[in-house]
Structures are given as structure tokens and as C-alpha cells.
Amino acid sequence: MSIALEIQLVAVIVALACALPGVFLVLRRMALMSDAISHTVLLGIVLGFFVTRDVTSPLLIVAAAAMGVLTVVLVEGIRSTRLVAEDASIGIVFPALFSVAVILIGRFAGDVHLDTDAVLLGEIAFAPFRRFEVGGADLGPRAAWLMGSILALNALFLIVFYKEMKLSTFDPALAAALGFSPALLHYGFMAMVSVTAVGAFDTVGSVLVVALMIAPPSTAYLLTDRMPVMLALSALIGAAAALGGFWIAWWIDASIAGSMATMAGVLFGLAFMFAPARGVVSRLRQTARQRVEFAQLMLTIHLLHHEGTAAAETETREAHLHQHLRWKADRARRVVDGAVSAGLVQRESDGRLSLTGAGRARAREGMLVSATGAVLAANPKVVTV
């Protein structure tokens, strides 16, 4: 397999492994816990290293995962004293643990390949390609195998505990009432996140683990309401960010991981702006359309009110709308034109406006809705079935 293909394979696997737990992090509002964990795993690795004296030992991953769970425990512990809010608790715990790790490395492991820069930035030193020069085929597949098994573990966890995770995410009280242990699930899930963070950070570094865990699921969240679709989309978007990022980095010769994160951000930005129904552009259009519809509704109600009355002669003229509805001349014309093409109103030969059948029905419906609303507002004890 060529180097480029190998890197892409690893990148996609990392993105997939991160996207799956990321969906639940976003939905459970625990995104920044992933940031905290991705930093504190360093302490776990350092402590594991002190025990085994071997940088490649699997014990490091276990220690790191345990440290991730410990982080959550500490944050919860501080928060439960009710003296500090949750976000502040996170902001106190992880820098403290990270500092301990940095100091331990500085004092006792200065000559070993535990590089603080590498922790933040992932790739060994700043040369994205050096790992493939040194060791060649050994390093590539190792990362792929490691992340591949983590991906399999994550997928397994989610398949086995899908219903439980879904329920405890959206209705933790019901989950507890039904006998699931939300606490067990919570810590199990956090252990999963820690393991993923540890595995990924050799390839992409702590901060970019956060990008891959949070951005693709947030993007998917803007595109769908359904959990299975959100999971699938997150995986897809993550993979797209990984591949797209890789190719751009390859082309301009820059950090691959940084490029992957940037691409994830770009995809999020696109969804933020252009997602159907939930994107900014779509919502601006909806608002504009609602404004037009409301204006047309007001027109039909106005006409209905004056239909058949003595004042109908003057009230139903377009020019009169300015007086009654406070619309300027060109606005009045636009609304009337719109209502005419919507089939709600027609212009008579003598210049008056009249309602069509559809227009009358619309006006009646509009009044009923608003009347009901007024009644309910005045009588809050009235219950609608």
C-alpha cells in the first residue's frame, strides 16, 4: 500500500472511531469533557510509563482510559459540592492534571519520547511525514490496527447498549426509573471516550481528537432529527473531513491533522449556512416567507371584516390599506399582488378587492386560530386536548 493510501486509511479509521462516541457527546452536552479528557490522558500515559518503562506497552492505554474516567469523577466531585459550576469544574481539573503530567515528564522522563508538543499536535515533532520515513510499513499499519480495534470496540459498545444510550441521553429520569444504571452507562461511555482519545492522539493530537469528535456530529445534528441517520452522517462527514483534509495537506504540504480539523470546520460551516430547514439561509427564507404569509392573512381578514358592509366601497380599495393597515403604497401593492397570485384575492374591474373562496376560508381559519389563542391566553386554565 502506498504511503498516501496508508495515511488516508488511518485518517478515515480515526475519524470513524471518533464520530461514533462524538454523537453522544454532542447530544449529552459533554463536548468539553472530551477536550478535558484528551488532555488528561497524558497523565495516565506518564504514570503507565513509570510502571512499565515501555512506551509501546498496552498498559499505557489502560492507564490513560482510567485517567479519563478519573477526570470525569473529579469534575463530578467538585460539581457536587455545589460550590463550583460544571464548566468551571472542568476548567480547574484538567489543567491541574495536565500540569502534573508535564512536571513529571520534565523531571523524570525528559529524555524519553513523551513530547509535550506531540501531545497537543499529534504528529511526532511537526513533520507529518517523518513517521512514515522512520519505520516505514511498521508504523502505518500499527496505527491502523490500533484505531481499527478501537473503532470495533466503539461500534460494539454502541450496538449492545444502543437503546440504553439513546434513552439515557434523551430521558435520563425514565432510564433510571426503568432500572438502567445511568451512572454505569455514563462512566462506561466515558471510558470509551478516553480509550478513543488515547488511541487517536498519537496520530492527530489532543485538540484534533476534539475536532473529530465534535464537529462531524454537530454537522449531522443540523441535518437530521433521527439518531441512526445522525450516526451514519457523522461517520460519513468525519470520513469526508479526513480525506478532504488529507488531500489539501498533501497538496500544500502542511499539517495533515490540522487540515482534517479545518475541513471538519468547513463542512460544519456549510451545514450551518445551508442545511435545509435548519441552516441560516433556509431560516432567513422561512422568516421572509412567514412575513409575506402573515401580511396576506391580514389582508384577507381585513377584507372579510368589511365584506358586504356599508363601508365596503372604500375599505376594500388598495389605496385604503395604507390607512387601515399602515402599509406604504408599494408594500400594499406587493402584498395584494402576492395574494392575487396565491388565489386568495381578486381585483375587481372597479378597483375594489374581493375575496375568493379560498381567501375567505383562509381568513376564517386565521381568525379562529388567533381567537383560540386569545381565549387561551386569557384563560390559562383551559386545557386543549
Added chain:
Amino acid sequence: MDLLLQLFTDYTLRTVALGAAALGLVSGTLGAYAVLRRQSLLGDAISHAALPGIVLAFLLTGSKSTLVLVLGAGAAGLLGTLIVMAVIGSSRVPEDSALGIVLSVFFGFGLVLLTYVQKLPDARQAGLETFLFGQAATLLQRDVVVIATLGAVALLTVFLFWKEFKLLAFDREFGATLGFPMRAIDVLLTTMLVLAIVIGLQTVGVVLMSAMVVAPAAAARQWTHSLGRMVALSALFGALAGLTGAVASSSAPGVATGPAVVLAVTAIVIVSLLFAPERGVAWRALERRRRKREIRSDAVLLDLYALAAQHGMREHAHTSETLSAMRPGVCVTISLDALGEQGYARRAGSGWVLTPRGRERAQEMIERDQERE
């Protein structure tokens, strides 16, 4: 003592200590507002988002001076904040996810720029990233001057807009009804927070900066209810941590300044969480124990009084076993010793007897209980 002297004579120590103390002071002050407004992790996001700003500032000006880099970092941080607010305001993406996205995407983009810049045939870009990771040892005196000046600007703003920031933090709607432009004030306060953060990056680094914003304030909160005192205390804690960290780091080899400062401020937080009066966890536990002992000795005193009443108030001694039988499960000897110390009871032979003072006190307690009924 030697260390204290070194603080004044050793250039590096003096510079680093001053820089760290200044940073602690400013971030403590602004951090108070961030914590009160539940924006603690905004600091984390801003510090990570600063990276592309730093690299771009260098690319555009060719200068690596602290002032230039700080301004670049500030611009990027501010942009990141505005994007976070836009995402939260215009979509259903939750606040923490928005922060996480901006934090990591900006940082990733900064990395791309950084690695791109490093390929340029110009040796000057070396060391750009050290700005971000907190190499306090690289602080020069003029850097400290920049830090102090910008910090002073932030502090002056807080002082001048004290009322407005107070309103913003506690009752924004009320401020709006009073006619203050709350949106603009929000942006101003956020800009000051960004300023506080970016001047600290060089000293403690990206990862640890959020602690400098959050921890002094969280600690200060435990000691007071008043905003003014909280801000002052937070500034003090921050400065103290900065100083302590700098000194500790200089005297211990292999200990970087940033982590030392963070551990110092964390220690302050832990002490505050445990021992602050009224709120501290250990303080409350000790209080509870003290109250329990008081209640128990009050009970034993009343028992002694009841026994004395049975004997017509004559000074008849009763053994501790008797008293113990009246209150199963209570360790009366401790209470009796306490009563003895307070002068309400005294030993008499093999038992204890109520003193006249003790009698008065018991009567007082009974009367008070009766009044309550």
C-alpha cells in the same frame, strides 16, 4: 531568604515572576466575570483559537514581537468568540459543542498555517509556537512591559465600567431597561477577557490558560458574596499563584513555569473549597461536629439538672454510668469533660455534680424552650 534576594537580583527570575504575577492579576480579575457568567470554558476556546491569529500576525508583519503576536492572538480570539455566539444564537448546536468546534477548528487551522510557514525559506519563524506553549523562560523585560501595559488597559476598563459590568453579569435585562447598551457592553467585557487571555499565553501556554481564568475566581467565590471583594480576591489569588509558580519553577529543575503556576492556583482552590467559612466542605463538616458536640453536652447538662431536681436540688453526685444509661448511645464522658471545662459541672467523688452556674444555665435553657412553645 536567599530566594527573596534572588527575586530582585536575578534578571530572569524577576522578569518571569513579574510577568506571571501580572498575568495572574489580570486573568483573576477578568476571570471573576467569566465564572459568574458561566463562561469559564470560553477562556479555553479563546486560547486555542489564538493560534491562527499569531501565525497570521507574523506573516503579515514579519515581526515576532510580543505586542504584534498578542494583537494577532486577540483578533483571532475575538473572531472565535463572535463565531461561537453566532452559532449558538442561530442554530440548535449546544453551547459546549460550539465552543469545542471553534476551539479545535481554529487550532487546526492555525497548525496548517504554522506548518506552512515553517516551510518558508525564512529562519525567523522558528519559535512561533513557543509563544503558544508557555515558555516563560523566553520572557524579556520588554515583554513584561507589554503584558503589564495591556493588562493595565484591561483593569482600567473594568474599573471605569464597574457598574455596567456588574449589571451585565447579574441582571442584563434590568440594565437594558435602564437604557444601557448591553450588547456593546457584552462585547467590551468579552474583549477584555480575550486581552487577559492572550497576554497570558506566553507565560503559561494554551492548555493551562483556562485554569488561570477559572481557578482564582472559583477560589475567591468561596470567601465572599460581594462582587468587589470577589474580584479583588481573585486578582490577589491569581497574582500570588503567578509569583509562587515562578519562584517554585526557578528553584526546581525540570519544572516549567506554566504548570507550576497552575498547580499553585489549584492548591489555592482546594484550600478554598475545603476551608472557606460557611461554604468550605471541611469547614462545614467541622462545624457539624462542633454543633453535634454542643447538642450532646446540652443534653447531658439537662440530665444532670433533672437528676438534681429529683434530689431536691441538693448537691448529690451521679456517676457517669447513670448519665450514660439515661442517654443510650451517647458518649457522656466527653460531654462531662466539656461541661467541667466550662464550669457547669464538677467532679465529686466517683461522680459528677451540677455547679450553681450549671444550674443557672440549665434553667436558662428550659425557660428559652418554654418561651418558644
